[in-house]
Amino acid sequence: MAQGKIAVAIPVSGNCLSRLSRSYDVITLPGGLGGGSxxxxxxxxxxxxxxxxxxxxxxxxxxxxxLKLVCAYGAGYENIDIAAAKSRGIHVTHAPNTNTETVADHAVALMLAVARDICARDRQLRGGAWDKIRSARPTLSGATLGVIGLGNIGRAVARRGEAFGMNIAYTTRNKVADVSWEHYADAVSLAAASDFLVVACPGGPATRHLVGKAVLDALGPDGFVVNVSRGMVVDTGALVTALKARAIAGAGLDVFEGEPDLPAGLRDLDNVVLTPHMAGRSPAAEDAQIDVLLSNLQACRDGGKLTAQLA
Known part of the structure; x- marks a missing residue:
């Protein structure tokens, strides 16, 4: 067994720590690497x-x-300096497709919650309202679902949309050969054709504020945006302005800029549904992520082949 420690620089479950600690010397860093220990x-x-x-x-x-190995716990790795790791001879891995189905389920849940106004009407009904909150609300069936990014999660969201009877469209840099859904060259044109716009692309400098004023204006007053990607992909200022002005109908956000601190502009809006970056969290997804983590730790320790290797 390799001598030394594994530093856990992010919050993880007791299950993850327990499984790690069975085979490795683990040190947790509640304050992250900057906080030290x-x-x-x-x-x-x-x-x-x-x-x-x-x-x-x-x-x-x-x-x-x-340091020999950096493991990204999940599919995302946008803030890991891959080039620096390569230059230092450090391996980097991630865990793609371990939480795909869970994230896609959550995206549909957010679409339904914001379109049907479930959260607000639950609160109002508990407060004694009835007749005034029984107005008609949009549904998914027959609507057009636009997906930004058609990786594993984007495809899973699109398949669920089809099951709801939605028309599917998407935007990627290049048209995807093995799907029949309509391709749009950019997010603005996709938004203009969509009733629901789901953000499922990777985060990073290339997609920062991809969904901004132009995209939201194109989506229009009857359109909904859902983000299960990274907070940076949606321009918070533009989104708050659009929601306040009812320039779009609503939003469902599992991620947002500056998390875990909720942007003040979103706090009091009644046409946004918020969850705390939990779309990928389920018992099945967590077990799959831990399996990939343990496999790569063992491979690095024993000289085996790493899976989902980035460097």
């Missing part, structure tokens, strides 16, 4: 568990001379 011996760490949101910079890697 009185028990942390940087020279003893040979693997770090992080995720796409927290990432790992070149400067942070430099603090761990024995």
């Amino acid at each position: 009185p028990e942390l011996d940087s020279e003893a760490v040979w693997a770090i568990l992080t995720n796409g949101s927290t990432g790992l910079s070149d400067d942070e890697m430099s603090r761990f001379p024995a």
